[in-house]
Amino acid sequence: MGSLAPGQHAWSEAHRPYPTTLPVRTYVWELPVRVSHWFIVLSIAVLSFTGYYMHNPFIVATSRTQFLMARIRFIHEIAAAVFISAFILRMYWFFVGNDWSSWRSFWPIHKRQWRGMGQMVAYYSFLKKDLVHHVGHNALAAVTYLLMFTFMLLEIITGLTLYTWVRGSWLLGWLFRWIPGVIDIQHLRLLHFCIMFTFFAFVIHHVYSAVLVSWEERNGLIESIFTGYKFVPRHELEEDAKLPK
Amino acid sequence: MTWGVVQVFADQEPHIPGKDETMIPPNETFYGALQKKGVTRRRFLKFCTAMTATLALPPRYVAQVASALEKTKKPVLVWLQFQDCAGNSEAILRSSHPSVLEVVLDLLSWEYHEIIMAGAGHQAEAALQRVVKEEKGKYLAVVEGAIPLADDGVYCTVAGKTAISIAKEVCTNAAATIAAGACAWYGGLVAASPNPTGAVGISEAVPEAKVVNLGGCPQNPANTAAVLVHYLTFGELPALDQYNRPLFAYGRVIHDQCERRAHYDAGRYVQEWGDEGHRRGWCLYKMGCKGPQTTFNCPSVRFNDSTSWPVKAGHGCVGCGGYNFWETKSPFYERLPNVPGFGADVSAGKIGIGITAAVAGATVVHGIASAVRDRMRTTPPPEKI
Numbered sequence: 001m002g003s004l005a006p007g008q009h010a011w012s013e014a015h016r017p018y019p020t021t022l023p024v025r026t027y028v029w030e031l032p033v034r035v036s037h038w039f040i041v042l043s044i045a046v047l048s049f050t051g052y053y054m055h056n057p058f059i060v061a062t063s064r065t066q067f068l069m070a071r072i073r074f075i076h077e078i079a080a081a082v083f084i085s086a087f088i089l090r091m092y093w094f095f096v097g098n099d100w101s102s103w104r105s106f107w108p109i110h111k112r113q114w115r116g117m118g119q120m121v122a123y124y125s126f127l128k129k130d131l132v133h134h135v136g137h138n139a140l141a142a143v144t145y146l147l148m149f150t151f152m153l154l155e156i157i158t159g160l161t162l163y164t165w166v167r168g169s170w171l172l173g174w175l176f177r178w179i180p181g182v183i184d185i186q187h188l189r190l191l192h193f194c195i196m197f198t199f200f201a202f203v204i205h206h207v208y209s210a211v212l213v214s215w216e217e218r219n220g221l222i223e224s225i226f227t228g229y230k231f232v233p234r235h236e237l238e239e240d241a242k243l244p245k
Numbered sequence: 246m247t248w249g250v251v252q253v254f255a256d257q258e259p260h261i262p263g264k265d266e267t268m269i270p271p272n273e274t275f276y277g278a279l280q281k282k283g284v285t286r287r288r289f290l291k292f293c294t295a296m297t298a299t300l301a302l303p304p305r306y307v308a309q310v311a312s313a314l315e316k317t318k319k320p321v322l323v324w325l326q327f328q329d330c331a332g333n334s335e336a337i338l339r340s341s342h343p344s345v346l347e348v349v350l351d352l353l354s355w356e357y358h359e360i361i362m363a364g365a366g367h368q369a370e371a372a373l374q375r376v377v378k379e380e381k382g383k384y385l386a387v388v389e390g391a392i393p394l395a396d397d398g399v400y401c402t403v404a405g406k407t408a409i410s411i412a413k414e415v416c417t418n419a420a421a422t423i424a425a426g427a428c429a430w431y432g433g434l435v436a437a438s439p440n441p442t443g444a445v446g447i448s449e450a451v452p453e454a455k456v457v458n459l460g461g462c463p464q465n466p467a468n469t470a471a472v473l474v475h476y477l478t479f480g481e482l483p484a485l486d487q488y489n490r491p492l493f494a495y496g497r498v499i500h501d502q503c504e505r506r507a508h509y510d511a512g513r514y515v516q517e518w519g520d521e522g523h524r525r526g527w528c529l530y531k532m533g534c535k536g537p538q539t540t541f542n543c544p545s546v547r548f549n550d551s552t553s554w555p556v557k558a559g560h561g562c563v564g565c566g567g568y569n570f571w572e573t574k575s576p577f578y579e580r581l582p583n584v585p586g587f588g589a590d591v592s593a594g595k596i597g598i599g600i601t602a603a604v605a606g607a608t609v610v611h612g613i614a615s616a617v618r619d620r621m622r623t624t625p626p627p628e629k630i
């Protein structure tokens with residue numbers, strides 16, 4: 001907050017130990033995590049715009065030769081390929097990445113993660129004044145990401161099913177052609193369309209909470225998704241290293 | 246004995262000589278029967294060509310189709326009607342296409358069809374009984390309409406018997422059963438929610454029957470004829486998809502065969518009935534056309550003698566060839582189905598935008614509250630830095 005005098009800061013009593021150990025520049029997000037993150041962001045932006053146009057072509061072309069819809073669909077399909085690739089890269093990194101990007105950090109398998117979720121909910125709902133610090137994801141964020149990964153997977157499955165409805169290879173056909181027999185193609189489209197809005201809602205919340213937490217923790221959280229480094233006080237880092245993974 | 250079916254139609258075809266020769270013995274060859282009716286070889290081959298094309302076979306099959314039909318003995322056919330609007334019968338009867346009309350009527354010895362048979366009452370029912378007994382395993386059955394199962398099937402009875410008991414008797418003894426139209430396939434409109442009569446299609450009502458489903462509301466008579474021609478030419482039913490629909494008719498998406506497709510790709514859409522785009526024949530996507538979701542061969546085979554089909558006539562496709570289309574393809578004038586649990590006039594887009602806006606609003610409020618909380622924090626003494 002800009003109203004603080006020089007030399008002052010807004011950390012509360014709970015943050016007391018913070019300045020007592022110096023922040024360590026820590027490599028948290030490895031390159032594949034950052035790369036997949038940004039490709040997913042970009043491709044979702046493109047997919048949402050082109051997808052919305054395919055749902056409701058709000059621009060009606062006057063030209064006979066510009067093939068507006070055909071091109072938009074083409075871009076959707078290319079962006080989908082990028083999206084799927086980035087998604088697969090991230091899934092792969094679940095298994096070979098560091099502790100903070102491992103699949104284990106997403107599933108609430110430890111009691112402390114459930115406790116952590118409770119603490120985050122209490123913080124967000126103003127029942128608790130201070131944020132508990134985490135080196136990687138906090139437990140609440142982690143399950144939200146898990147949910148979003150599920151939605152992404154669903155979006156990929158419905159998208160590829162819509163794609164095989166009109167085109168596609170033997171492999172895609174073999175994988176997805178049975179689906180419209182179970183859920184009819186119109187409701188698959190509805191699902192594909194509705195999931196898009198969960199991304200919108202998520203992005204709003206995600207950007208907001210990143211800014212908020214970055215501000216509260218003063219740890220370079222926002223920068224970390226570009227550079228990979230967070231500034232974590234040594235004692236927090238040591239505590240994190242002691243946690244059973 | 247042919248119940249004067251052919252007579253009815255011969256009367257409408259004054260240009261065919263020898264129209265008074267209406268009694269065609271059932272065991273006569275089909276081509277012989279056509280010749281007696283004065284159908285020239287040229288018209289016969291034209292028909293064979295049309296059927297070969299409908300079956301999506303290469304042209305070299307025309308000769309095979311023709312020679313098979315020349316030799317084939319007329320099989321017996323019975324046409325049953327249950328919970329229906331007679332639209333499929335009408336579709337066949339409306340086809341003034343000389344070839345389809347003559348062939349569908351003359352290719353087969355029609356022994357029973359409630360709408361067009363001359364006989365009535367006990368006489369008509371006796372004919373059906375005779376076919377089931379004497380032609381057992383050899384005749385073809387066409388079923389039109391749904392079969393109600395609720396309350397022991399009392400909601401549809403013919404000659405004092407329930408539809409289900411008639412269907413069981415007739416379809417299990419038939420060589421094959423053709424389910425003509427949406428209702429016979431899976432219950433159609435009759436089975437649409439809430440389905441008070443417990444209506445089902447023929448495959449569900451009589452699982453033992455060998456069924457070809459010809460979806461559509463109505464089915465396309467050209468496809469019905471083509472299935473029969475395939476059966477007579479090759480001695481077996483055409484290749485079927487997972488719904489037992491012939492692949493030649495239901496194997497391709499309408500949208501990929503549509504004459505308005507270039508407008509779709511160009512982004513030129515009808516926005517309102519009767520607007521400039523509508524007058525110029527642009528794509529009906531924004532008017533809820535379900536062509537992209539439906540597989541059927543309407544754009545190439547068309548209806549009423551290949552005159553037209555809904556999209557050509559300026560109305561979006563409602564997806565009648567698809568499974569359960571009353572439920573899955575409605576609302577007919579909207580892009581997507583309604584979201585379950587929300588009213589009919591709230592679209593998925595409105596719900597989605599609403600939720601997104603709500604999240605954005607909540608975020609702003611939360612942001613303000615968090616800033617306030619931050620201000621209220623006690624500032625630690627400066628020496629702590």
Ligand code: HEM
Pocket residue numbers: 043044047048050051052054055056076077080081083084155156158159160162163189192193195196199537580581
């Ligand atoms: C974040 C990811 C995605 C978003 C937000 C998204 C959004 C959309 C939207 C809104 C539509 C229009 C649905 C409608 O008709 O109302 C659509 C259609 C479509 N999407 Fe996606 N999509 C995504 C990913 C994918 C992926 C991964 C594929 C895979 C190939 C895909 C393939 C398709 C296809 C083929 C259609 C066309 C449906 C048709 O008109 O035939 N999408 N998408």
Ligand code: SF4
Pocket residue numbers: 499500501503504505506507509527528529530534535536537556561562
């Ligand atoms: S009118 Fe319907 S089927 Fe034809 S191109 Fe447009 S959306 Fe496709």
